[in-house]
Amino acid sequence: MFPTPIAKTSRTWQLTYQSLLPLALILWLLPLISILIFSIKPDSDFTSGNYWGWPSSFQGFANYGKVFFESDMPRYMLNSVLITVPTVIGCMILSSMTGFALGVYRFKANLWVFFMFVAGNFVPFQILMVPVRDLTLEMGLYNTKTGLVLFHIAFQTGFCTLFMRNFIRALPFELIEAARVEGIAEWRIFWYIVLPLMKPALAAMAVLVFTFIWNDYFWAVVLTQGVESQPVTAGITSFNAQYRAAYHLMSAGSIVAALPPVAMFFLMQKHFIAGLTLGAVK
Amino acid sequence: MRSNLKATVATLGLTMAMATGAFADAHAAKLSGDLVIFSDMGNPAPRAVMEGMVERFGEMHPDLNIELTVIDREAYKTQIRNFLTANTPDVANWYAANRMLPYVNAGLFEDISDLWEGTLSEELASTKGAMTLDGKQYGVPYTYYQWGVYYRKDIYDELGLSEPKTWDEFKANCQAILDSGKKCFTIGTKFLWTAGGWFDYLNMRTNGYDFHAALTNGEVEWTDQRVKDTFANWRELLDMGAFIDNHTAYSWQEALPFMTGGDAAAYLMGNFAVAPLREAGLTDDQLDFYQFPMINEDVELAEDAPTDTFHIPTGAKNKENAREFLRFVVSADNQTLINNGDNLGQLPVNSKSSVDDDKFLEQGFQMLSTNSPGGVAQFFDRDAPAEMAKVAMEGFQEFMVKPDNLDKILDRLERARARIY
C-alpha cells in the first residue's frame, strides 16, 4: 500500500494526520458549508451585512418551506426524476448490448465502431446544439421530457459503451468460449452469462449517468422551456431570478436541487467505487 | 408556471357573472375553446398582474380554457425563438421597435393592423410608431415606463444639494457627493444594458434624439466626432470616479444595495427600480426622481421610455381568442388597473387610462408628456438591431472600465456597423 500505512508510522505523524483530516475536509467543503449556513439564515442577516457570521436565528424551516411549498421547485424535481430515470434505464439497455457486442466479438469493424462511439462522446456537445434542436422541433418533441430523454440516451451511449466494453473485455473470456462449445445461443450467453457478471458495472454506470443527467444544464435550456418539462437545474435559475439577492432562498433552493445525486451517491457508494475499481483495473 | 385555471375560472365566472352581469355583458360575444399565453412577467409583482389579467379575462369568458405559462424574463429572451417556431402559444410578451424586427422579418409575428383600426389607433397613438414596421402593426403595448435619475433625497438634503438642471450642476453635485465619501451613481453592468441606458442619455443630451435614431439605424459612423463627444462627456464622470467600483460584477438588482445602504446617492434606471427600492426600506421621503439634465443647450430633451408589448405568433391556433385578449389588455380600464402603484407601478399606454397618483408615476408622466420635446426613444437595445446592441453595449462596458481604449472600441463598433446593416 502506498503511501505507507499510517499505522506503521510514528505516533506524532499519526496524530497530525488524524487532526489534519477533518481540517482538510472543512477547508475542501467550505463553499458548500457556507451555502448550507446561508440557507438557514434569516433575511435580515443579509441586509445587515452578516454574511459569514453565525445565523442570528434559525430560519431553516421557513426557507426550505418556501422552496417546497411556495415555488415550482417540487415540479422541477419531479421533472428531473422523470428525465433522469428513463435515461439511465435506456443507457443501461443500449450500452450493455453495444458493450457486449464490442467486448466479446472480434470482427473487422469492431474497433471502428468502438472509436465512433468514443469520438462522438468526446465531442464538445455544444456543436450539436443547432442541429439537435431542429431535429427535436421537427419530431414534435421540443419542450417535452421525451425529447430530452431521447437525446440524453443517445449521447450517453457513447460514454456507456466505452465503459461497458472495457469492463466486458476484462471478464474471463473462457466462460463465453465454454458456453459456445456447449452450443448455447449468443443471446442466451448475453442474457444468462454476461449480464449477471455486468451487474456491478451497470450499477456504477447508472450512478454516473444519473449524476451527469441530473446535473445537465445546457440541454435543458436548449430543448425545454417551461415548468412542465424543465429539470431542476434550469428551474433553479428561474427560481434564482425570482429571488435574486435573496441569498437564503437561493441557497436553500440550490441545496434541494443538488441533493438527489448526492443521496444517490451515498446510497450506491459501494457499487460506485467497486464498479470503478473493476472497470478501471484491467 | 403553467396554471390551468379552467376549474377555478368556471366557478368564479358563475358567481361573477351574476354579481357583475353588466360588466361581463359589455363583451357580448363569449369566447370558448383554448387560449395559450406565454409571458415573461416572472418577477413577483408583474407575475401577479399577469395572473390577475388572465383571471379577469376568464371571468368574462367562462367557457374559455386559458393556459398561462410564466417564464423567467432573462430566459424568455432566448426561448422566444423556440416557441415561436414550435409549440406556439396564442399570445406572447415581447418588446417594441427593432427588438421585434427579427420575428417580424421571419414572419413569426402576426400582422394585427386590423386590431389597430379605429379607436385603438387614437387611444394608443403615442406608441403606434414603435409597434409599426413597414406600415403594419405587429403587437399592442400594455405598459411603458420612464427612465431617469432616482436619487436619495436625504443624502442630497444633507449635503445641501438640489436636483440639477444642467450638466455643470450635475457634475458639481457629483463632486460634492464624492467629497462626502460616497459615490454618485450605482450601476451593475454584468448584463450590459444598464450601460446602454447611460449611453442613451448622454448621447441624446449631447446630440439629440434624431442622432440617436440615426446611430441606432446604422446611418452614422461610430467613429463620428459627435459619438466621441458623447463619450467625452461620459469620461468626465468616469474620471471623477462617479460610479461605484466593481460594477461589472453586478446585475442591476445586485447594485441596488449600494443605494439603499447609502454608499451611492443615485441610480439612472427605469421606473421598475422603485418597487425593489421601496421594498428594501426606502421611504418616499428618502427617494426621489429627476429628469436627466440638459447637456447641450441646442438639443431638445428626449427620453427613454421602453414599451412592453403583447403579440400574436403567426403559428397561433386560436387567433380570434388571442385578438380578443389583446383588446382586453389595451382597454383603458385594464391599463389603468394593471399599471397602478399596487400592481406594475408603471405608465398606461392608453390615453384614456388614468395614471395612478404615485409620486414617481406622476413625475414620469409629466416629464414624458410635457418635457420631452425631442422625442421618446425605446431604449438602446430595442432601437438598435440585436447584434449591434450586443457589440455596442459590450463596448460601453469596456469603456466604463478602460476609458483609454475608446478608439479601439469605436473602431470595433464601426466594423460591426459596416457588417450588420
Add this chain to the structure above:
Amino acid sequence: MTHATLPDISPAPDKRSWWRRNQIGLSPWLFLAPGMLFFAFYVIFPIFQSFQISLLDWDGLGEPEFIGLQNYQELYYDDAFYTSLWNNMLWLVLYLAAIPAGLFIALFLNQTVTGIRLYKSLFFFPFVISQVVVGLVFTWFYDPTFGLLNVMLGWVGLGPINVLGDERFVTVGIILAGIWPQTAYCMILYLTGLNGVNPEQIEAGRLDNAKGWKMLWYIIIPQLKPATFIAFVVTIIGALRSFDLISIMTNGGPFGSSRVLSFYMFEVALSEYGFRMGYGAAIAVVLFLIMLCFIVYFLWSMYQEDKR
C-alpha cells in the same frame, strides 16, 4: 477476421440452419443496431450538419442563404474569437492542474483509519453537485463586497479584488471554480487506481530503498497510468466543454473577456442578442477541429493499448 479459433466440433456444419451458421457474424450487429442508430441519428449526423450550417447565413428563423466560407473569413478578423480561443487554451492548460491535485488528495486519503470511507465520500462530494450550484457558490465566494475571498484577503491586508469583474482575473477565477469538482473526479480515479497497485512491487521498491517521492515517481505513478489516462481524457473534455460555469458566473463578461468558444458560439447563435446560426456553427467547427486533435490522440492511445 473471423473468430478462427472457434472450436467447431460439429462434423457436418451444413446441417445447421442458416442462422446457426451465421450467428457469430451477425450477432454483434444485432446487438449494436439500436445503440448505433440512436447514436448516429443524434450525434454523428448532427456533427456533419454543423459543418453544412457553417456555410450559411441563417438567423434560425427565416430562409438560410448559402455564403460559402464567409463565416470563416469573418472569424479571422473577429477579436472576440481570438479572446475565446485564448481562454480555451488557458482552460486546457490550467484545468490539467486537477490531475496532480486529485492525485495529491488521493494519496492523502489512501489510508485505513476510522471513518476514512466517509472522508473519501465527502471529498468526492463536489463532483456530484451541479455546476449551476458550483457556479453560484463561487460567484458569492468572489463577490467584491461580501465575498469570503475578499474577507480573507482583508485579514492579510490585501485590497478587495473584483475577480469576476476584472478581465485579468475572470477566466482564472472561473477555472478555479471548475477545478474544484474536477479534482474530486480525478481523486476518485486515483483512489481506485491506488487500490490496484501491486503490493509486491512496492515491497520490492522498499527493499531497493526507494522512498517517498522516488517511490511515487518510479513505482506508483507508472502503475497508475490507466487512471492518469482517464483523468487526462475527462479533464481535457471538461475543459473544452466548459459552459455552465461561464454562463452562470459571468455570462461571458466583463466585455466578453471570459468567453470560451463553446460559450461564444451559444452567444452568437442562441442567446438574447444572437441570431447567427451559421456563424455559431463555424465556431463549433473550429472547436471541433481542436477537439479532433485530442480525439485522435486518445483513440491512438487506446488503439495502442488494444493491440497489446
